[in-house]
Structures are given as structure tokens and as C-alpha cells.
Amino acid sequence: MSLIAEDIRVRFGRRDALGGVSLTARPGEVTAIVGPNGSGKSTLLGALAGTLPFSGRVRLNGRAIGAMKPWELAAERAVLPQSCQLAFPFTVIEVVRIGLQAGTAGDRAEVPMQALARVGLAHCADRPFQDLSGGEAQRVMLARVLAQVWNPVQDGRPRWLLLDEPVSSLDIAHQLQVMEIARDFARAGGGVVTVMHDLNLTALFCDRVAVLAGGRRLALGRPGDVLCDEILSRAYGCTMRVSAPPLGGVPYVLPHSACL
Amino acid sequence: MAVMTEIGAPPRDRLSRARALHWALAAALVLAGLVSLEIGAADVRFSTILARLARGEALGQMERIVLFDIRLPRLALGILVGAALAVSGATMQGLFRNPLADPGIVGVGAGAGLGAILAIVLGAFLPVWAVALAGNQLVPVAAFLGGWGSTLLLYRVSTRRGQTSVATMLLAGIALGALAGALSGILVYLADDRQLRDLTFWGLGSLAGASWAKVMAAGPLIVIAMVAAMTLGRGLNALALGEATAAQVGVDVQRMKSVAILAVAAATGAAVAVSGGIGFIGMVVPHLLRIASGPDHRALLPNAALLGAILLVLADVVARLVIAPAELPIGIVTAVMGAPVFLWILLRRRGITIA
Numbered sequence: 001m002s003l004i005a006e007d008i009r010v011r012f013g014r015r016d017a018l019g020g021v022s023l024t025a026r027p028g029e030v031t032a033i034v035g036p037n038g039s040g041k042s043t044l045l046g047a048l049a050g051t052l053p054f055s056g057r058v059r060l061n062g063r064a065i066g067a068m069k070p071w072e073l074a075a076e077r078a079v080l081p082q083s084c085q086l087a088f089p090f091t092v093i094e095v096v097r098i099g100l101q102a103g104t105a106g107d108r109a110e111v112p113m114q115a116l117a118r119v120g121l122a123h124c125a126d127r128p129f130q131d132l133s134g135g136e137a138q139r140v141m142l143a144r145v146l147a148q149v150w151n152p153v154q155d156g157r158p159r160w161l162l163l164d165e166p167v168s169s170l171d172i173a174h175q176l177q178v179m180e181i182a183r184d185f186a187r188a189g190g191g192v193v194t195v196m197h198d199l200n201l202t203a204l205f206c207d208r209v210a211v212l213a214g215g216r217r218l219a220l221g222r223p224g225d226v227l228c229d230e231i232l233s234r235a236y237g238c239t240m241r242v243s244a245p246p247l248g249g250v251p252y253v254l255p256h257s258a259c260l
Numbered sequence: 261m262a263v264m265t266e267i268g269a270p271p272r273d274r275l276s277r278a279r280a281l282h283w284a285l286a287a288a289l290v291l292a293g294l295v296s297l298e299i300g301a302a303d304v305r306f307s308t309i310l311a312r313l314a315r316g317e318a319l320g321q322m323e324r325i326v327l328f329d330i331r332l333p334r335l336a337l338g339i340l341v342g343a344a345l346a347v348s349g350a351t352m353q354g355l356f357r358n359p360l361a362d363p364g365i366v367g368v369g370a371g372a373g374l375g376a377i378l379a380i381v382l383g384a385f386l387p388v389w390a391v392a393l394a395g396n397q398l399v400p401v402a403a404f405l406g407g408w409g410s411t412l413l414l415y416r417v418s419t420r421r422g423q424t425s426v427a428t429m430l431l432a433g434i435a436l437g438a439l440a441g442a443l444s445g446i447l448v449y450l451a452d453d454r455q456l457r458d459l460t461f462w463g464l465g466s467l468a469g470a471s472w473a474k475v476m477a478a479g480p481l482i483v484i485a486m487v488a489a490m491t492l493g494r495g496l497n498a499l500a501l502g503e504a505t506a507a508q509v510g511v512d513v514q515r516m517k518s519v520a521i522l523a524v525a526a527a528t529g530a531a532v533a534v535s536g537g538i539g540f541i542g543m544v545v546p547h548l549l550r551i552a553s554g555p556d557h558r559a560l561l562p563n564a565a566l567l568g569a570i571l572l573v574l575a576d577v578v579a580r581l582v583i584a585p586a587e588l589p590i591g592i593v594t595a596v597m598g599a600p601v602f603l604w605i606l607l608r609r610r611g612i613t614i615a
Contacts, residue, residue, distance in 0.1 A: 049508060051504050051507065051508065069512070070507050070510050070511060070512050070513070071510035071511075071512075073508075073510070074508065074509050074510030075510070078508065078509075079504075079505075079508040081502070081504065081505060084501055084502060084505060085502060086500055086501060087354075087357035087358065087499075087500040087501075088357075088359070088500050088550065088555035089550065089554070089555055090497075090500065090554070090555055090556075091271070091272070091274070091554070093271040094274070094275075094554070094556065095501070098497055098498050098500075098501060098509060099509060101494055101497070101498050101509040101510055101511065113271065125271035126271050126272050148509060
């Protein structure tokens with residue numbers, strides 16, 4: 001009952017976007033994918049989601065995703081895209097309800113409103129989606145994704161959230177809120193895989209980290225082991241120094257301690 | 261963290277309101293139908309006929325012909341064609357994720373027209389058994405194939421990686437329309453006098469030649485296309501978020517796109533085959549409905565069928581009245597109503613993403 005990717009290769013034209021990456025994400029954990037721009041983070045997430053054509057194997061809760069119908073996949077995993085353009089003037093609550101399309105058992109009519117309350121936007125239910133700010137729109141999309149897999153465990157099987165930079169356009173309070181939602185989902189038995197840019201949020205909220213660079217996996221492990229000077233400097237191509245804040249032993253990275 | 265804030269009043273339910281609109285529109289369609297039966301070039305009034313029937317009097321031959329052979333088939337054809345055009349428009353807009361997509365504007369109508377002209381002109385060269393087999397379905401089926409080919413081509417040209425470029429779509433539509441027009445022009449040279457007359461009447465875009473034969477020719481294709489289109493509501497809603505997201509919420513996107521393209525081609529083809537090029541219904545009707553009751557395709561598609569039928573039946577009444585006893589081609593009436601709405605949409609959507 002895990003999300004297992006083996007030897008994933010993706011080509012865009014002549015370029016190898018991913019050159020054989022393996023990753024195992026376990027339910028109950030938040031697994032982060034980090035790395036510099038163009039390292040293949042979103043591509044790997046797209047392969048895990050079954051959105052991109054790839055070679056290699058991805059197994060979701062024990063089944064090869066290539067053999068699953070779109071609605072079977074939709075019942076077990078939901079995907080938050082980096083950005084989303086809405087074509088018609090739907091209201092916020094109508095957009096969240098689209099998350100119920102999969103029609104999975106146990107999802108009820110009140111779920112969209114609860115999902116919207118979870119991201120703190122219940123008061124915006126009747127507003128046109130196209131009038132929202134970028135950050136609000138991103139949270140509404142998260143609510144839609146939550147509505148799709150509202151129960152982290154369904155019929156004894158974990159469900160999965162695949163998030164592509166879920167905090168990219170959020171202020172600091174909402175970054176924390178969204179990461180807490182992801183962590184709560186995992187603590188309740190679901191699985192979360194998320195592409196991250198902010199290494200400190202990654203260290204705070206994620207249980208495992210995969211570091212990608214140049215379409216390959218440099219490291220996979222607990223944040224305390226992986227987020228270290230050597231690996232990060234190699235991945236990002238600049239000298240990085242990881243420090244520990246006074247609290248706990250959580251590593252953190254300051255931009256001003258980095259140099260080219 | 262104040263995450264679980266007040267849920268407050270339940271959100272507005274536009275879908276129920278849109279579904280309630282079905283009944284209002286159905287009633288309006290009945291009224292429009294009565295008006296259409298009442299008014300015409302001949303001095304035969306449906307209300308008088310009803311009154312005489314109620315008194316148990318027999319109808320004169322003139323009344324019977326006007327009512328049963330002229331006005332009723334014309335009404336039936338108007339309802340079929342109006343519904344077909346509006347549902348094609350709504351489906352195509354959902355598929356292209358853009359409110360400006362309309363089979364008439366983006367060249368699908370022209371492609372269907374080319375198919376119809378091919379059938380009219382080259383039908384004479386077909387072996388007798390083939391014509392007998394196809395019967396009066398020959399022209400509608402040829403128009404359907406023409407419309408299908410042009411919709412597929414248009415979609416291929418304007419869609420990359422699941423994103424449709426509006427500019428490419430509109431420009432490709434112009435090119436397709438010009439090409440289909442040129443090929444149609446060549447065929448006109450090949451046509452004999454009788455075919456030429458057929459082509460001229462047909463090209464004006466009119467319900468004037470309505471007959472039960474035409475209703476039977478277009479009806480089956482249009483009804484099948486309508487039924488198919490009505491199953492697309494959920495899928496088109498999800499597609500509003502993009503192809504990738506639609507697939508992620510469980511829609512079989514490839515299958516849905518194939519059904520949508522076939523339905524648009526069948527409905528547009530059959531409508532064009534029997535009534536020529538009638539523009540703007542497919543764009544105006546869904547647009548008005550989105551303003552009135554929201555963009556949810558589950559209600560939009562059936563409402564579009566009803567409102568499309570109403571508008572075309574009324575446009576036909578106008579076409580018959582303005583220069584009575586002569587008639588205006590109905591395509592002129594719908595263009596006069598529709599073109600300003602098209603411009604209005606463009607003005608309201610200045611921020612439209614063209615790239």
C-alpha cells in the first residue's frame with residue numbers, strides 16, 4: 001500500500017527530463033521532492049500521477065497505474081497542479097464540487113463546503129473563481145483536491161495527495177496552513193507527495209525528502225540526513241550551509257549563507 | 261490556527277435554478293411554436309382552425325395543406341435545427357474551453373456545407389443502388405462527414421498539449437472556411453441547372469423549403485447527436501480546468517473529446533444539410549444561458565437545446581413577417597441578432613487570453 005516508482009524515464013523531444021528515477025512514498029508520511037529549476041520535480045510528479053507518458057513502473061497501492069482507468073485513479077489519488085486556468089465563470093464552490101466528479105463512495109454533498117472551510121475560504125463560496133487572487137485560487141484548488149480524496153483512508157486503502165508546489169503563491173501564514181493540511185492528511189493515514197521549493201518548510205513538515213538534479217535522484221531520506229551542506233551544494237550548484245536553529249534539531253537554510 | 265472558521269449560510273445553488281429553467285424554457289417553446297403555426301404568408305390562422313375543429317367542422321383542403329404540409333414541418337425543422345446549432349455551440353465551446361467557439365464561425369459549418377454540396381452535385385454520378393440505399397440521408401450524412409473532418413482538423417491544428425490557442429483556432433477557422441468555400445465554388449461550375457437551383461436555395465440559409473422529408477432526413481442524426489451531447493455535462497465541467505485536471509478527477513478525456521467532436525459534427529452537419537448556413541445561434545444561446553444561470557454544462561446543454569429552438573423558431577417568424585409576402589433568409593435574421601452579441605462578448609472579455 002505505497003506509491004512506488006521504479007526507473008522512471010521521461011523524454012521531452014530530445015532532452016531527457018528524467019533519466020531513471022526511483023522513489024517510494026509511504027502512507028502516513030509527507031514525501032517531498034526538491035531540487036533546482038528544471039531538475040525534473042514536476043515531471044516526476046506528473047509520472048506518479050499518470051498524467052505524463054513515461055517509461056518505467058509506477059505502482060499505486062499495489063496496482064500498476066498504467067492498467068487503471070482514469071476514474072479508478074481518481075478514486076485513490078488527487079493532483080494539485082502548479083497553476084490552473086479556468087475557462088468559464090464558475091463560482092468557488094462550483095469549482096470545489098468538480099473534485100467530487102470521481103463519485104467515490106463515502107463522499108457526501110457537504111464535503112465541498114468542509115474542504116473550503118479547511119483552507120479558510122468558506123466565506124468565498126459564492127464568489128466567481130476568476131475574481132480571486134493567485135493565492136486564494138491556489139487554496140481553492142487545494143480544497144477541490146481535498147474534496148476528491150476527503151477521507152485519507154477509504155476501505156482500508158490509503159489515498160494520496162500529489163501536490164505540485166502547493167505554497168508557491170502563498171503568504172507565510174497560509175504556507176504554514178497548507179503544509180499543516182498536508183501533514184494532517186498523512187497523520188490520518190493518507191499519503192502525500194509534494195514538490196517543494198522552500199527547503200525550510202520541507203525540513204519542518206516533511207518526513208522524507210528526495211533531492212533531484214539534472215533529471216536524476218541525488219539523495220532520498222529523512223530531512224535531517226538529506227538536507228546537508230554537501231548534497232544541497234551539489235544539487236543547486238552553489239555553496240550552501242545548513243544550520244540548526246535553537247529549537248529541536250530541525251535543519252534550516254538561510255539564503256544569505258549561500259554563495260555561488 | 262483559525263482553520264475551521266464559520267461555514268455560515270449554505271452556498272447558492274445555481275444548478276437547481278438552472279434546472280428549474282428547463283420548465284420555463286419548455287413553456288416558452290410551446291408559445292413560440294403556437295406563434296409560428298399562427299402566422300404565415302397564407303391567411304390561415306391556427307387559432308381559427310382550432311376553433312373550427314372544436315365546433316366539429318371539417319377543414320378545407322387549403323387549410324390542411326398550409327397547416328400540415330407547410331407550417332408544421334417548418335416548425336419541426338426549426339426546433340431541430342435551432343436545438344442542434346445551440347447544443348453544437350455549447351459543446352464546442354466546452355471542448356475548446358472558449359466561449360467564442362461556434363461551428364459557424366470556425367469553419368465547421370463551411371466544411372459541412374462542402375460535404376452537402378459534394379453530395380448534391382456528385383450524387384448524380386453515384387450508381388443508382390447507392391443513391392437508393394442512402395435515400396434522403398445522403399446529403400445530411402455527407403454534411404456530417406464534412407463537418408467531422410473539419411472539426412478534427414481544427415482541433416489538431418489549434419490544440420497543443422491539451423491547451424487550445426484561441427487565436428490559432430479562429431485563424432485556422434478562416435483558412436478552413438476559405439478552402440471549403442473555394443472547393444464549393446469549383447463544384448458549382450460542375451453543377452447542372454437543376455442542381456444549381458438546389459444549391460442557391462440551400463446556400464441562403466433558410467427554413468423555407470421545409471418538408472417532412474427534410475425533417476426525416478435531419479431528425480435522426482440530430483436526435484442521436486443531442487442524446488450523445490447530453491452525457492458530456494460532467495466531463496465538460498472538469499475540462500474547464502484543463503485536460504490534465506479533467507483526467508485527474510477521473511474523466512476519460514480522449515473518449516469524451518471523440519464523443520464531443522462526433523456530436524458537434526453530426527448536429528452541425530444535419531442542420532446545415534437541411535437549412536444552409538445559419539450563424540450565431542450556437543454562440544449567442546450558450547452565452548445568454550451562462551449569464552442567466554451559470555456555466556454548469558449539466559444544465560447548460562439541455563437549456564441550450566430549448567433556447568436554441570425558441571430563438572430559431574422566433575427568428576423564422578421574423579423572417580416571414582418583415583418583408584411579407586416575400587421572406588428574408590433566416591441566416592440574415594440570426595446574423596443581425598447575433599453579430600452584435602459576438603462583439604459585445606469581445607468587449608467584455610478584453611482580458612481574454614489569446615495566446
